[in-house]
Amino acid sequence: MKKGNRRRRRPQEEGERQSSGKPVISRVNEDELDFYRRRAMYSSGVLIFFFAVLAARLWYLQIQQGEEYTQLARNNRVRSLDIAAPRGNIIDRKGRAIVTNRPSFNVVWVREGDRIDEELIKKMAVILDADIDELLARIRKMAGTPGHIPIRLAENLAWDKVAYIENNRMNLPGIKIEVAPQRVYHYGNLASHIIGYLGEINKKELENSEPGVYRVGDMIGKMGLEKLREKDLRGEKGRHYMEVNALGFEQRNLKGLKPLPGNDLQLTIDVDLQQTAEEIMAKEEKSGAVVAVEVNTGRLLVVASSPVLDLGKFLGGISRKNWQDMLNNLKHPLINKTVQGQYPPASTYKIVTALAGLAEGIVTPDNTIYCPGSYRFGNRSYRCWKYRGGHGSVNLKRALSESCDVYFYHVGQRLGVNRLANYAKQLGLGRKTGVEMEHEKSGLIPTSDWKLERYGKPWQDGETLSIAIGQGFNLVTPLQLTMMTAAVANGGTLYRPAIIETVHDPDGHITERFHPIISDQLKGQERNLNIIKEGLVEAVNGKHGTASRARLKGIIVAGKTGTAQVVRLKQYKHLKEEDIPYKYRDHAWFTCFAPADKPEIAITVLVEHGLHGGSAAAPIAKELLQKYFADRLAEAEEGGSGTGETATNPQD
């Protein structure tokens, strides 16, 4: 069209219609004029083209991409700040607060754009008395998260600093004070293994969590109930929305969301008893476990693993050194020994052997077996613990009360390993109890099939003898043993142990309530169990009972001691017990229930490398029983002093 040959086609001569009068700047050449008029008309194509492009672009930006840009505009102007929800409280069975929250003041910085305002960070370093590199490290850690997510610069600010920052907020754009709840442990490290601790959420936890619940920097339960009951405890975050201008200054508050506090957990634990147990263990620097349970429900009253965790060291992240120290500690503070510690049950297992013997009709209460101090089987001699002299002629009751090994060798050998294992399993041994604790171990109750599978070798009858007295392959956890004792005490009902009494929401509505769960039942064994109980009562109260140190005035206690061999090494055989290296010393067991006629509580004490059940474990159980029965014991003291029954001194 630019080519002008059209003009040639219509050669014009006439066109000079000069307008008259006025001076006109150009001669009017109609032909030329037409040509330019046409060009002008065509040029409107340029206009149409560009305006079409503009309209299309508007359509693209406002209609096609409108939603994204709306979101971007919102992100520009709306800053949201999470308001941490107060975590649920943890209280004991009587409502005493074990763990609650207190407000802690944190300083956060909301970035504007991707730029790091060095001046501001320098100022903050001075105000906070912090190393600028540390602040920058915290900021770098958050690199890549959206800009409206605040970065925490410091926690637990002192009041004067909070006030200073609030007063100078106009000079500190983007800096805010955030109030976040922090855990308070009212009883120190009480029940630390079951309560657990909090820590900053890590990448993996963040990836595995439901979307939108957590963000970087949040605290999350890392262990124990804090972890297992995270969903109950965490509540729902609130959110504070405000409108800011381009400089990051707040213009007005928009409607926000209030945080929803987490649910409170009421434990079945009794703070007094738990504290007593932990104090005794700590006082004597013992490593081990104490478990107490309500015999007729399965509510756990004490779950103590010693040494306890120092929860203070976990606040704000544990250092590598502290962690290494705990890992290398001979007393293994990181392990919750009540469910993670597996030990040979030793003589406490004789309860199982006795029950199996009675139930299978192998022994009667009146049968006696002669104990010369050892038992010859095959070409080996199996010793009784009372190797010198032996027990002489013993019946079941005496065998239990004096813990005669030879008696149970006989019974075990006649039962065979598999029948024995049957009863052990019915009493809850060799399988997880299902308690709400982490990393629970199942223990081990061997059978001939198990051995064949595990070692590819057939069962040796000689091994049955070790099993019958709770040594050999046998392994149990203190909790399993407690539940077994409780089952014996209550006539054969094996409860699933529980530590949660109720869960209630912030309004006080109960969302979950404890109810006893029976996990196994021994049918028709009441008579046999009563016979065993007699033996156990005798063990504590009898003249030659092994557990006389657990004897109480006014309350009849029934119990069984155990001394679990750790190693069987000749080199230590002739040493005095105190000279054996700590880690090769025997474990001390004591498991008991009371009152024997109408059982309420069952207690198991395990002292790692504590040597003898009777001397190391039983006194601890006694102290707990005294605490539990304090009222009744006081009554008995007043009213029953005339019964004249001489409390014989406990024998060694």
Place this chain on the structure above:
Amino acid sequence: MLHFDRRLIHNFDWVLTLALVLISIMSLSSLFSATWNGGPAPSPLFFKQLYFFLIGYAVIFLLINIDYSELELFAYLGYGSVCLLLIYTKLFVKTVAGTQRWIDLGFLKLQPSEPTKLVLVLVLASCYARRESPENGYQLKDLLRPGILTSVPFLLILIQPDLGTALMLAILFISMTLFARLRWSTLNTLSLAGLGCAWLGWKYALKPYQRRRIETFLNPEADPMNHGYQIKQSKIAVGSGRLFGKGFLEGTQGHLNFLPERHTDFAFAVWCEELGFVGSVFFLACYFFLLLWGINIALSARDKFGVFLAFGLVMLIFWQAVINLFMIMGMLPVVGIPLPLFSYGGSSLLTTLAAIGILMNIHMRRFHKR
């Protein structure tokens, strides 16, 4: 000189007037919103622009009374004065924000580069109209006069420095020269020379900040807080308007200062944000109609000067608008070119209204006098 032909009233350009009034109302409303500070009264800037509109209307009224062919005489006079003003500006005016653009007249900070555009259109129109177009179009030597006439103010503005306006002059020259028809060979030579100049200019003549602007446009992520930031915020403002907008005075990008230059170069983004696609397209339609009507005036003009002048004036408004709108919608780098009739600024507004006055003038005198 001030003959008044009654026929002129008959031929008065009501169409253009209507389009102009509509655009003026939209422009002032948008300015009201962009400069509103939350109080009941409009800001002083609003009133200032309102007065300039009124002055501009008066200028239009004055201009339509003079036959446009007589404007040719004023064209060279005006050309001489703006060149002097530009020299004066360069020599005597304080540097503000790195450039020397404004002469303070008290009520108006005159930006001589604005009337320069108008004067250049007049001068070029006269130039091309006086010379009879050769058979195959203009040759290189025919372009000497218009070329020199353009390059004097072009260079004067370039050294201010004001790259945007200087480029505008070049674009006007190119549009009008192409309109006047070039020989193919000449066109080819000039294109090659132009490309060479552009390359040399990029290499040596552009100031670092100017080069930065182009670079950030090509790669906005490189500099998100500055020019990339402006374009990004402008796109957010436009895009977040969606179909019906956020409502008058309800735009967040503008009122919370995210949008830079929101009453001058980025004024239309405020309109897009608050009135949405519907409002923006309505504005574009009015604008388009105004320009199209300008083309109509060009093709109905009574003589060659009228055609060239009307075409040049349409191009003057059109290219500024297109460049500004492309910038706002993120299709061009940030160049300081206002949206005529919409961006705040007296010099630009008066120049544009004068241009529209001349257009009306041409329209009213489209019939040959008897």
